[in-house]
Amino acid sequence: MTEKELKKWLSDAEKIVIAGIGNPIRMDDFVGVKIVQDLHGKVSDKVLLIECETVPESYLQQIIDFSPTHILLIDAAILGLNPSEAKLVKLEELANFPAFTTHMLPLRIFCEYLVKMTKAKISLLLIEPEKTDFGEGLTPKLADFAKKTTEILVRLLN
Amino acid sequence: MKEIQINPITRLEGHGNISIFLNNTGEVENAYLKIPELRGFEQFCVGRRAELMPILTTRICGVCPVAHHFASAKALDAAFNVEPPPAAKKLRELMYAAYFIYDHILHFYYLGGPDFVVGPDAPPEKRNILGVIEKAGLDVGKEVIKHRAYGQKMTELIGGKATHPVCGLPGGVSKPLSKENRAEIERMAESTVKFAQFSLKLFHDIVLGNTKYVDLIKSQSYTLKTYYMGLVDKNNKVNFYDGKVRVVDQKAEEFLKFEPQEYLNHVTEHVEEWSYSKMPYLKKIGWKGLVDGADSGIYRVGPLGRLNASEGMATPLAQAEYELMYKTLGGKPVHSTLAFHWARLIELQYAAERALELARDPEITSKDVRATPGEPSEGVGIVEAARGTLIHHYVLDKDALVKDVNMIVATTNNYPAICMSVRDAAKGLIHGDKVDQGLLNMVEMAFRAYDPCFACATHFAVGQMPLAVSIYNSENKLIKTVQR
Numbered sequence: 001m002t003e004k005e006l007k008k009w010l011s012d013a014e015k016i017v018i019a020g021i022g023n024p025i026r027m028d029d030f031v032g033v034k035i036v037q038d039l040h041g042k043v044s045d046k047v048l049l050i051e052c053e054t055v056p057e058s059y060l061q062q063i064i065d066f067s068p069t070h071i072l073l074i075d076a077a078i079l080g081l082n083p084s085e086a087k088l089v090k091l092e093e094l095a096n097f098p099a100f101t102t103h104m105l106p107l108r109i110f111c112e113y114l115v116k117m118t119k120a121k122i123s124l125l126l127i128e129p130e131k132t133d134f135g136e137g138l139t140p141k142l143a144d145f146a147k148k149t150t151e152i153l154v155r156l157l158n
Numbered sequence: 159m160k161e162i163q164i165n166p167i168t169r170l171e172g173h174g175n176i177s178i179f180l181n182n183t184g185e186v187e188n189a190y191l192k193i194p195e196l197r198g199f200e201q202f203c204v205g206r207r208a209e210l211m212p213i214l215t216t217r218i219c220g221v222c223p224v225a226h227h228f229a230s231a232k233a234l235d236a237a238f239n240v241e242p243p244p245a246a247k248k249l250r251e252l253m254y255a256a257y258f259i260y261d262h263i264l265h266f267y268y269l270g271g272p273d274f275v276v277g278p279d280a281p282p283e284k285r286n287i288l289g290v291i292e293k294a295g296l297d298v299g300k301e302v303i304k305h306r307a308y309g310q311k312m313t314e315l316i317g318g319k320a321t322h323p324v325c326g327l328p329g330g331v332s333k334p335l336s337k338e339n340r341a342e343i344e345r346m347a348e349s350t351v352k353f354a355q356f357s358l359k360l361f362h363d364i365v366l367g368n369t370k371y372v373d374l375i376k377s378q379s380y381t382l383k384t385y386y387m388g389l390v391d392k393n394n395k396v397n398f399y400d401g402k403v404r405v406v407d408q409k410a411e412e413f414l415k416f417e418p419q420e421y422l423n424h425v426t427e428h429v430e431e432w433s434y435s436k437m438p439y440l441k442k443i444g445w446k447g448l449v450d451g452a453d454s455g456i457y458r459v460g461p462l463g464r465l466n467a468s469e470g471m472a473t474p475l476a477q478a479e480y481e482l483m484y485k486t487l488g489g490k491p492v493h494s495t496l497a498f499h500w501a502r503l504i505e506l507q508y509a510a511e512r513a514l515e516l517a518r519d520p521e522i523t524s525k526d527v528r529a530t531p532g533e534p535s536e537g538v539g540i541v542e543a544a545r546g547t548l549i550h551h552y553v554l555d556k557d558a559l560v561k562d563v564n565m566i567v568a569t570t571n572n573y574p575a576i577c578m579s580v581r582d583a584a585k586g587l588i589h590g591d592k593v594d595q596g597l598l599n600m601v602e603m604a605f606r607a608y609d610p611c612f613a614c615a616t617h618f619a620v621g622q623m624p625l626a627v628s629i630y631n632s633e634n635k636l637i638k639t640v641q642r
Contacts, residue, residue: 053322
């Protein structure tokens, strides 16, 4: 993922939701929420920041009420990349599989549902974690990535 | 284009992994759902300050944090020998009803309901909320989101945070409810009562109006004759937050009724070498393996377990529907696993009605919401999580540090029954290495009824399937794997 890619994707954005997904007690899994936390107070009111933690579906109404043109979900994912490498992924690239418990609703269903309700453009910024063991705090590589990505987003969103 | 699987939105360690074992004639003998992860959450809590427990334990699960929060707060009430003031109990129960509202809506519209609304034979990728919208219209989708958000908002107004609330303390709650917030909760609860009625009507029109679906609900493949467990009030009506634990037998007759602190006298756990998850059973009956019937101590919890274990609902609309369910499905108890869906909607109706009652209770805005805790000792807190009976048991030392923790979570209570339901759903579809393509559909439907709450941990997987079924022959040799 490069700044150029993000800039291109956000080029026609008017109102943007940035939602961080991740578990605060699973180390690098928290990276998405950490980025969103660090953006607070640094972006304009055209940006809605949401810390979804592990339940993005609980924030649907808040996202719909904001009427965004763009929704960026930031999340840790095992992609087979090196730790802290990231990829900007479009909805169509997400695998589609059936849900069998509310404790693991597929992300694609959540995204498609959002598209139906908002007509917004959705992308996922997926970041390869180094460690997702129980514990608080990011590993140094992921902490550095979070810092740099926050700076990029501050530049792009202002 | 390469597909990326993100499974499962940061919540689950590992995926659904089912092993089916055949006998020497190639027919299904047993099925086991494997829960591979050792959570060890209880061990993290040892040595912590007791008052942290209601906050720590909400992190067990992002879907049912309110259940853990109040099971924990109630265990601390008992451990500190303190009785919360009436207003505090009512606030806890109101927030609890709000949690049931958002949780049961999530299950019916996103997961369980689509099996019927969209149809059991529909392609798997359609059997979700998107399929429901396609069939019932976009406006239904909007109402679903709105009322889920109402449940969340009510929780936030009382609990401080919607996902991981912070209000529960030993002896009560941290803050009273303001008059403005009470009025807002009343407005949302009123709307939710109507939405629950709408949801039941949808169920009537689509499911009960279709004899094929009713036959499916009543079918042998989805029938288990177990004991049932749930919390009841003094009139033996369903209560999510408080009361005694009642257990009924296969004829709906009361088998046990006990106070939370007596649970160890009645429930114990069997351990299998292939899973970290334990298998609870009724001590008095004993463990006889994965079999149903009066001689097997296996019991079921959750919406159907609660309704079967009770003598009714404490609100009028829910009570009317309760009576209709038993009349339609042949009397009490109902043993059909697929009836969990109907029971869940009856509970949604009850939760909405109860939330409205409590929002209108003059005492709900009382400022007296906390009593002073006593000396630390030992305590048990039991609530009904959306998926079933949830037990927290703490032993504290003289400095109120946690010495020992035991938790029995809802899905653990249902774990033996889930294994049996999967086995029975698979019977008839597997003969030797011949596997009917409908296997995953049937297995998924059995699963979905319980809405199993696996270890709510965090993990992502790429290239793994969300549900894999491995079939072994009588010599324990893997002969086939079926997955989507």
